[in-house]
Amino acid sequence: xxxxxxxxxxxxxxxxxxxxxxxxxxxxxxxxxxxxxxxxxxxxxxxxxxxxxxxxxxxxxxxxxxxxxxxxxxxxxxxxxxxxxxxxxxxxxxxxxxxxxxxxxxxxxxxxxxxxxxxxxxxxxxxxxxxxxxxxxxxxxxxxxxxxxxxxxxxxxxxxxxxxx
Numbered sequence: 001x002x003x004x005x006x007x008x009x010x011x012x013x014x015x016x017x018x019x020x021x022x023x024x025x026x027x028x029x030x031x032x033x034x035x036x037x038x039x040x041x042x043x044x045x046x047x048x049x050x051x052x053x054x055x056x057x058x059x060x061x062x063x064x065x066x067x068x069x070x071x072x073x074x075x076x077x078x079x080x081x082x083x084x085x086x087x088x089x090x091x092x093x094x095x096x097x098x099x100x101x102x103x104x105x106x107x108x109x110x111x112x113x114x115x116x117x118x119x120x121x122x123x124x125x126x127x128x129x130x131x132x133x134x135x136x137x138x139x140x141x142x143x144x145x146x147x148x149x150x151x152x153x154x155x156x157x158x159x160x161x162x163x164x165x
Contacts, residue, residue: 006052007064013046014068018076018084026131034133040122040140044147047114047121050092051099051106059100065092083128091121107155114148 017039026035054061069085076084095117099109122140126132 004053004056006049007056007061010046010049010053010061011064011068011071013049014065014088015071015075017043017046018072018081021080021084022077029133029136029139032133032135034136035131036136036139037131041143042147043121043140044114044118044144046088047092047095047117047144048110048147048151050095051110051113054096054099055106061096062092065089080129083125086128087121087124090124091117094120107152107159110155111148111152114145118144118148 020039020042021037024037024039026037028034029036050061050065053064057064065088069081069088072085073081095113098113098116102109102112104112119137119141122137122144123132126136126140
């Protein structure tokens with residue numbers, strides 16, 4: 001069971017975030033009248049969890065993504081679930097492709113794959129829920145990259161600690 005702990009967390013996070021998009025209200029963004037879904041503050045974590053899940057189960061991570069999407073459809077609003085899953089599938093394929101084919105370190109792959117995939121996810125999702133704007137997309141991208149940067153920093157510090165010992 002512990003061998004797939006990140007995969008289970010990954011699937012649960014997909015479901016919980018989609019449920020959150022249904023129940024957590026959108027907020028006005030920077031006084032522009034544009035709306036911002038605050039759930040995006042934790043969405044970036046899903047991209048990092050996918051990377052860890054792929055380390056556990058390899059290419060089967062695409063199946064885990066599908067399971068999360070199907071369960072989200074039934075547990076969240078179909079409208080949000082379809083928008084989320086569509087954006088997620090496209091961006092996760094970009095993320096998965098880079099993560100799979102890159103020979104860089106885990107730390108570098110997490111950062112670069114997130115850098116490539118999170119703006120795609122943000123733009124597609126906002127387009128599908130009729131809330132697209134450059135400012136909202138940029139804000140979503142920035143909030144998602146915080147998770148990737150946090151893990152990137154943590155892994156760097158962890159490696160520095162091992163080197164010092």
